[in-house]
Amino acid sequence: MTSTTLLEFARGPALTWATGVFVAGVLWRLVGVALLRTKKDLSEPRNTATWKGLRLIALRSWPRREFLEGTAFGEIMGYTFHLGFLAALLFLVPHVLFFENVFEGLLGFDFSDVFGFTWPTLPTGVVTFLGAVSLAALVAVLIHRLTSPVKRLISNFDDYLSWLLTAAPLATGMLAYAHAGGAPYEVLLAVHILSVEALMIWFPFGKLMHAVTIFAARGSQGMLFERKGASL
Amino acid sequence: MNATTVGEYLRARGVSRREFLIFCTTAASAMALPAALVPRIAEALEKARRPSVIWLPFQECTGCTESITRAHGATIEGMIFDAISLDYQHTLQAAAGTAAEHAREQAMKDNWGQYLLIVDGSIPTANAGYGTIAGVSNLDMLREAAKGAAAIVALGSCAAFGGIPMARPDPTGAVPVSDVIKDKPIINVPGCPPIPVVITGVLMQYLTFGRIPELDALGRPKAFYGQTLHDRCYRRPFYERGEFAETFDDEGARKGWCLYKLGCKGPTTYNACATAKWNGGVSFPIESGHGCIGCSEPRFWDAGGFYRPLSTGNWGTATTVGTAVGVGVALGAAAALAARRRQKDMEKKA
Numbered sequence: 001m002t003s004t005t006l007l008e009f010a011r012g013p014a015l016t017w018a019t020g021v022f023v024a025g026v027l028w029r030l031v032g033v034a035l036l037r038t039k040k041d042l043s044e045p046r047n048t049a050t051w052k053g054l055r056l057i058a059l060r061s062w063p064r065r066e067f068l069e070g071t072a073f074g075e076i077m078g079y080t081f082h083l084g085f086l087a088a089l090l091f092l093v094p095h096v097l098f099f100e101n102v103f104e105g106l107l108g109f110d111f112s113d114v115f116g117f118t119w120p121t122l123p124t125g126v127v128t129f130l131g132a133v134s135l136a137a138l139v140a141v142l143i144h145r146l147t148s149p150v151k152r153l154i155s156n157f158d159d160y161l162s163w164l165l166t167a168a169p170l171a172t173g174m175l176a177y178a179h180a181g182g183a184p185y186e187v188l189l190a191v192h193i194l195s196v197e198a199l200m201i202w203f204p205f206g207k208l209m210h211a212v213t214i215f216a217a218r219g220s221q222g223m224l225f226e227r228k229g230a231s232l
Numbered sequence: 233m234n235a236t237t238v239g240e241y242l243r244a245r246g247v248s249r250r251e252f253l254i255f256c257t258t259a260a261s262a263m264a265l266p267a268a269l270v271p272r273i274a275e276a277l278e279k280a281r282r283p284s285v286i287w288l289p290f291q292e293c294t295g296c297t298e299s300i301t302r303a304h305g306a307t308i309e310g311m312i313f314d315a316i317s318l319d320y321q322h323t324l325q326a327a328a329g330t331a332a333e334h335a336r337e338q339a340m341k342d343n344w345g346q347y348l349l350i351v352d353g354s355i356p357t358a359n360a361g362y363g364t365i366a367g368v369s370n371l372d373m374l375r376e377a378a379k380g381a382a383a384i385v386a387l388g389s390c391a392a393f394g395g396i397p398m399a400r401p402d403p404t405g406a407v408p409v410s411d412v413i414k415d416k417p418i419i420n421v422p423g424c425p426p427i428p429v430v431i432t433g434v435l436m437q438y439l440t441f442g443r444i445p446e447l448d449a450l451g452r453p454k455a456f457y458g459q460t461l462h463d464r465c466y467r468r469p470f471y472e473r474g475e476f477a478e479t480f481d482d483e484g485a486r487k488g489w490c491l492y493k494l495g496c497k498g499p500t501t502y503n504a505c506a507t508a509k510w511n512g513g514v515s516f517p518i519e520s521g522h523g524c525i526g527c528s529e530p531r532f533w534d535a536g537g538f539y540r541p542l543s544t545g546n547w548g549t550a551t552t553v554g555t556a557v558g559v560g561v562a563l564g565a566a567a568a569l570a571a572r573r574r575q576k577d578m579e580k581k582a
Contacts, residue, residue, distance in 0.1 A: 002449075002450065002530050003449070004500070004529050004530045004531055004535065005530070005531065007500065007535075008531065008534075008535055008536070008546070011536060011544075011545055011546050012536070012545070012546040015545040015546070015547070016545070016547060016552045016553070017552065019545075019552070019553055019556070020552045020553055020555065020556035021556070022556075023553055023556040023557055023560055024556040024557070024559045024560035024563065025560065026560065027556075027557060027560025027561050027563075027564055028559075028560045028563040028564045028567065029564065030564060031560065031561050031563075031564025031565055031567075031568065032563075032564040032565075032567040032568050032571070033564075033568075034564075034568070035564065035565055035568030035569070035572075036568050036571055036572070037571075037572045037575055093474055093476065093492070093493070094492075094541070094542070094543030095543065097492075097493060097541040097543050097544055098543045098544050098545065100544075101540070101541070101544035101545060102545070105544070105545070105547045106547055106550050106553060121474050122474065123472070123473055123474040124471070124472050124473075124474060125472060179463075184449075184500075184502075185460055185462070185499050185500055186499075186500040189499075189500070189542070
């Protein structure tokens with residue numbers, strides 16, 4: 001297999017199958033939860049405007065003052081990583097072209113025609129910096145996890161694999177940008193794409209699925225709390 | 233013309249010493265050789281005996297021959313090409329039929345083990361009838377000629393990697409030279425067509441040093457194929473700044489911004505277009521406003537479309553993803569039903 005055929009494989013069959021597993025897996029998880037029977041709540045609701053419980057989405061996304069001492073590191077690193085990762089994912093020109101092609105090639109419509117604006121992008125240097133910061137934050141949280149006795153105790157295979165599969169696209173993406181190691185660019189690009197595909201395949205089956213369920217879970221829990229009259 | 237060395241031949245054609253040294257300096261620069269080597273190159277090249285060259289064109293379009301012989305006016309690199317003793321090239325030679333084949337056989341016999349074999353075009357393997365010369369299949373002719381060759385130059389993407397004849401659905405079972413010949417040094421000089429100065433540069437390197445140049449993993453001379461077009465592209469700063477032409481006639485295109493979004497394959501294409509350029513150094517495709525199509529890379533014809541950006545996927549049809557939607561929903565529904573049943577059983581027990 002030449003480096004060109006490796007890239008062709010990564011962009012073609014591997015991408016198609018990884019997307020297939022990703023889509024099937026995510027739908028399996030979502031439909032499986034959505035069709036579950038909800039237990040009938042026979043108690044008198046304390047509040048009827050349960051939608052107010054959606055505030056929990058925002059409240060749980062911000063550190064609580066009383067726990068700040070213990071959670072500050074995780075919160076700061078978590079936000080740093082997530083924002084850097086999202087910036088790299090959503091605003092790097094090659095990534096934007098990929099997503100626009102998903103709309104056009106897979107869903108059959110032009111993004112800017114339908115939404116009325118073109119997908120914004122950031123200069124490559126800015127995205128590279130944010131990616132590096134994001135990767136550094138990921139390394140920091142891993143060290144924290146490994147050195148904290150409690151965190152180490154509650155960590156399992158899922159945590160470490162999810163970390164690895166999240167860090168790999170960031171690291172390989174930056175290697176590709178830097179043309180590092182003397183490896184041909186197409187090999188670095190193929191490895192980067194394959195690392196993303198590994199992430200997509202694992203995504204529905206582990207803790208990475210939180211990216212899809214987190215806000216729905218917090219919202220539904222908040223509405224339940226609101227009905228019961230619990231303090232949010 | 234009775235000249236036996238390249239130097240004698242060039243002098244007879246009126247090439248001055250100054251012009252010759254300028255050419256040697258340019259070629260040394262193109263091959264990334266130090267300037268201190270120029271006098272040695274000039275001396276070696278001048279004294280080099282005109283090597284016997286047999287050129288076999290198979291499944292090709294004659295574009296490679298056109299590139300070297302008709303690209304622009306008379307130049308020293310053109311004369312260097314002329315300076316070799318081209319004993320067989322059925323597009324260029326005057327002889328035809330039996331006389332031409334006899335010339336090839338005679339040249340092979342006289343220079344057995346020493347001649348340079350140039351091949352352009354891929355070799356059909358599905359049926360001998362797809363490519364024959366004087367009743368001899370391309371495959372047999374290549375095998376026979378390769379036996380007595382000192383080295384083989386696979387000229388153009390078809391000979392080097394199979395090229396367009398090998399593109400899907402590959403009706404002739406086309407293969408590159410390296411798939412047929414395993415026991416001879418092969419220099420791949422891909423491109424559709426290759427750049428004239430690259431062709432002569434490779435020949436000159438062989439003439440000067442008497443050995444094949446340093447090659448990359450795909451058998452290409454590193455001196456010419458060591459860097460991507462993207463690495464040496466004058467539009468690279470626009471890529472770094474995120475300034476891209478969106479169409480071939482928008483403001484970005486007029487300002488000469490990066491053509492990545494329009495499908496340029498510069499980042500994955502190894503060739504000397506950005507430095508050696510075409511048409512006597514006038515420009516190269518990106519300079520003319522069109523993205524690189526990656527013609528010096530294997531399978532460039534099938535690599536996902538010339539106008540599709542490199543970072544996009546080659547989805548083919550959406551069948552797999554459509555099936556995945558169905559499978560995911562069905563699995564989710566089945567899992568939920570099973571959970572409901574368990575819930576009911578538990579309630580009954582309670």
